Amino acid sequence: MVSGASVGFEGRGSQRSAAEGDSVLAVHPRAFRDELVSSAQWVAEYLANLDQGPVTRRLPSALRRRLGSGGLAEHGGDLFAILDFAEESLAPYPTGNGHPAFFAWINSPPSPAGVIAELLATAINATCGMGEHALMDLERGVIADLARLAGMADTTGGVLTSGGSMANLLCLAAARHWFLERRQALDGPEYDAAHGRLVVYCGAQAHMSVAKAAAVIGIPRSRVRVIATTSDRRMDVAAFAAAVRADLSAGLLPFCAVSNLGSTPTGAIDTPAPITAVCREHGMWHHADGAWGGLGVQVPGWAPAYDGIAEIDSLTVDPHKTLSVPVGCGAALVTDPQRLRAAFGFRASYLDSDENLPWMSEYTFELTRPGTRALALWATLHQLGRSGVAALLEHYDRMAGYLRERITAHPRLDLLACGPLPVVCFRVHGITSHVALAEAVQNRGRAYLATVDYDGDTVLRACICNHRTGTEHIDTLIDEILTTAKELDPDPESGRATAQFA
Numbered sequence: 001m002v003s004g005a006s007v008g009f010e011g012r013g014s015q016r017s018a019a020e021g022d023s024v025l026a027v028h029p030r031a032f033r034d035e036l037v038s039s040a041q042w043v044a045e046y047l048a049n050l051d052q053g054p055v056t057r058r059l060p061s062a063l064r065r066r067l068g069s070g071g072l073a074e075h076g077g078d079l080f081a082i083l084d085f086a087e088e089s090l091a092p093y094p095t096g097n098g099h100p101a102f103f104a105w106i107n108s109p110p111s112p113a114g115v116i117a118e119l120l121a122t123a124i125n126a127t128c129g130m131g132e133h134a135l136m137d138l139e140r141g142v143i144a145d146l147a148r149l150a151g152m153a154d155t156t157g158g159v160l161t162s163g164g165s166m167a168n169l170l171c172l173a174a175a176r177h178w179f180l181e182r183r184q185a186l187d188g189p190e191y192d193a194a195h196g197r198l199v200v201y202c203g204a205q206a207h208m209s210v211a212k213a214a215a216v217i218g219i220p221r222s223r224v225r226v227i228a229t230t231s232d233r234r235m236d237v238a239a240f241a242a243a244v245r246a247d248l249s250a251g252l253l254p255f256c257a258v259s260n261l262g263s264t265p266t267g268a269i270d271t272p273a274p275i276t277a278v279c280r281e282h283g284m285w286h287h288a289d290g291a292w293g294g295l296g297v298q299v300p301g302w303a304p305a306y307d308g309i310a311e312i313d314s315l316t317v318d319p320h321k322t323l324s325v326p327v328g329c330g331a332a333l334v335t336d337p338q339r340l341r342a343a344f345g346f347r348a349s350y351l352d353s354d355e356n357l358p359w360m361s362e363y364t365f366e367l368t369r370p371g372t373r374a375l376a377l378w379a380t381l382h383q384l385g386r387s388g389v390a391a392l393l394e395h396y397d398r399m400a401g402y403l404r405e406r407i408t409a410h411p412r413l414d415l416l417a418c419g420p421l422p423v424v425c426f427r428v429h430g431i432t433s434h435v436a437l438a439e440a441v442q443n444r445g446r447a448y449l450a451t452v453d454y455d456g457d458t459v460l461r462a463c464i465c466n467h468r469t470g471t472e473h474i475d476t477l478i479d480e481i482l483t484t485a486k487e488l489d490p491d492p493e494s495g496r497a498t499a500q501f502a
């Protein structure tokens with residue numbers, strides 16, 4: 001180790017250590033420590049005061065141009081410029097999901113434990129695809145914890161991913177491999193004959209990453225069957241079974257159904273059991289997309305809707321959504337993890353893994369993988385404990401309930417069927433454009449929400465997955481919507497009615 005005093009440390013402007021010779025990345029240990037401390041102090045203050053400022057700001061076009069055009073200098077710069085750069089050019093213009101009045105998408109703030117863990121894991125810098133090291137075992141452990149929290153079978157294994165999209169892709173690829181392997185159609189003419197007939201099914205509310213994943217594994221749009229939903233916005237299981245039968249009679253090969261736990265637009269939950277029953281009958285794989293509702297069985301009020309989760313084949317969970325693990329942390333959980341390995345267990349002569357303890361790279365598409373996901377997830381779960389996971393989800397549920405009450409109580413607002421997960425869809429009476437309304441609310445900066453397509457209509461949608469969101473933030477959201485609506489489209493009729501409630 002280099003001792004700071006012995007190498008002529010001269011402060012921030014002169015950070016390179018003479019003792020480390022000419023290495024272009026070398027930094028004097030004391031300068032490094034000082035910058036880490038300054039950065040840590042900045043992080044703590046930034047997160048503590050986040051709710052004081054606007055949810056986000058529009059990026060000035062000059063800054064957008066500057067950021068987007070690159071411009072690497074010939075000679076390297078000082079470490080301290082990094083914090084200044086982040087503070088001035090990046091932090092004022094976030095997505096907004098750290099702020100407790102952000103309701104637009106299912107994006108949470110970073111958990112304090114996760115922020116600390118990301119820094120530590122970055123220093124350890126293990127690659128969670130290969131070798132033998134503690135972080136890869138930790139990944140195995142947090143996967144087991146997630147599976148238990150989700151209520152999946154004890155055999156479940158899997159991998160952490162960059163997010164739900166990647167988890168859906170891995171599970172669909174594993175499903176296809178499993179299906180073709182059983183037909184002995186993994187290669188050759190058998191493959192050619194089977195692959196062009198594969199069909200995947202999903203509900204009308206499925207996330208677009210399902211069709212994207214299907215496209216990547218070679219299933220075109222025309223063989224992604226979109227099954228209608230019932231009036232409660234769940235997959236119509238009778239229609240699903242009928243579609244499978246029709247495809248079988250047409251000589252096609254139904255191989256996988258993707259259900260929603262729950263749906264992104266409205267928070268509806270497809271109960272697994274009846275969908276699994278259809279899958280079993282026809283030798284299909286049941287993948288449940290639980291990117292944001294995958295752990296919902298922890299909430300007693302939602303648990304009945306998760307009936308049969310222990311019998312599904314695979315589940316996507318996004319800890320960076322409901323658990324507040326910093327982005328990106330998703331998970332692909334597979335009841336029989338050997339099926340993931342069957343699809344992804346490619347080997348190379350220079351990568352010699354232990355047969356009894358296969359490397360994580362054999363369960364996923366990625367080889368070099370960050371350990372930040374495992375440690376940030378572990379740290380967040382450590383901070384929460386089992387009871388904290390349930391309490392966190394119940395908090396979202398309570399806040400969504402409060403928002404629904406506020407909407408129902410106001411004559412200018414119209415609550416639409418949504419839930420049980422914490423997403424709230426609603427209309428404002430007498431408004432020409434909900435898109436313009438949402439944009440105006442966003443521009444005012446005090447609250448942030450988005451719109452969604454609802455039965456062919458564009459309406460407002462608010463999701464709750466921020467542990468810091470309280471009733472006061474929901475009150476702010478309602479105030480902002482009503483004020484903005486009055487400015488955009490004063491509706492004399494409901495205006496009078498509103499006055500009684502003011």
Ligand SMILES: *Cc1c(COP(=O)(O)O)cnc(C)c1O
Pocket residue numbers: 106162163164165166168207209262263264289290291292318330
């Ligand atoms: C968000 C979401 C996804 C995609 O997850 P990413 O982490 O954004 O890739 C997939 N499915 C559902 C149901 C989602 O809500």
